[in-house]
Amino acid sequence: MSNKQKSECTDELKGKRVAILATDGFEQVELTRPRDAITEAGGDVQIVSLDMGEIQGMHHDQLGDKVTVDAIVASANPHDYDALVLPGGVQNPDTLRKSADAVEFVRAFFEQHKPVAAICHGPWMLVEAGVVQGRRVTSYASLKTDLINAGANWVDEECVCDEGLVTSRTPEDLTAFCEKMVEEIAEGKHAAQVA
Template sequence: MSRRLRRARKRIETTEGADVSKKLEGKRIAFLATDMVEQVELTEPWKAVRDEGAKVELVSLEEGKIQGFNHYDKGDMFGVDRVVEEASASDYDALVIPGGVGNPDTMRTDENAVAFVRDFFEQGKPVGVICHGPWMLVEAGVVRGRKVTSWPSLQTDIRNAGGEWVDKEVVVDQGLVTSRKPDDLPAFNEKIVEEFCEGRHEEQAEKAQNAVHADATPK
């Protein structure tokens, strides 16, 4: 056997013996969405975490399927894995909330969906939110004291809720990952994988508790 062939075989054996475990192996990730979800903001983060070994479930307001949208045009239908009324943050390691105007605008009127989101923060679990998704954070009362980005039209809502709105493609604040729009998805996907891999953030729980207590204090 030639020296070159021996070196090539050694490289193959080294690669085969390397640790190829996926970053999110064993993690269970919830995606919270309903009709009019911006399709790419559901499918691309879904693929990003699933490719890293996570088990992914679509949680929604009702059983059946939800309608995705590509901006103003109808897209694909997506099967619901679990109804939010029966879901618990304790069953998951992390949460993703996609955008689309109608998606979070509908969900923020559902008390079970709002409580589901709030519980992730109170348990210190990482959360990824994009586009109009931060409306859910405002409704859940977990924005106060946090750096957040979003679709620009939400910035007044975020500031009024006590958050600091930042115009960047991705913002990370102690387990909370936010982005503005579909163009930011590459950066968003990279960061949610990173934060979900890190797991629970004590500071996430502390900030959530402080925000809830501050909002409950009589003015």
């Protein structure tokens, strides 16, 4: 990418505020790469979690880095954000989907027609929030049955975009995931993005 292209991209998300919902056990690169893509495009990112402090990242089954939490999901207002990102890691969404506050936070983005990007095990939160009926999605392969049972049209593709809902399978898909995520956030609300 030339310097001219880079400078043209840096303001793509200027004025946009994006929530990344995560807790302990998130797959580190699935949080850090989207976070960096958003900030490099001029957006502002807040890490939203169950409690203040730090959350523990993972590199597959090895401990990764800790990330500082900016807001608690119980008091975070979805109206304050333009989009939502849901990283994977098995423990992360499995813990979050037990939180009524986290589930309602996710559902609110669909009710407000805002872009949502979920990767790997992140789409578990979409199942719990009841927002995948009739939607075309992908995920980590082990979630296929859960998503189909929740009414989704599951496909095995690198990156799937359905009216503001961006999903991908694994960290290997992050380049396509981040590019499409930034594009959808820049576009803003999508009328067909509904709960």
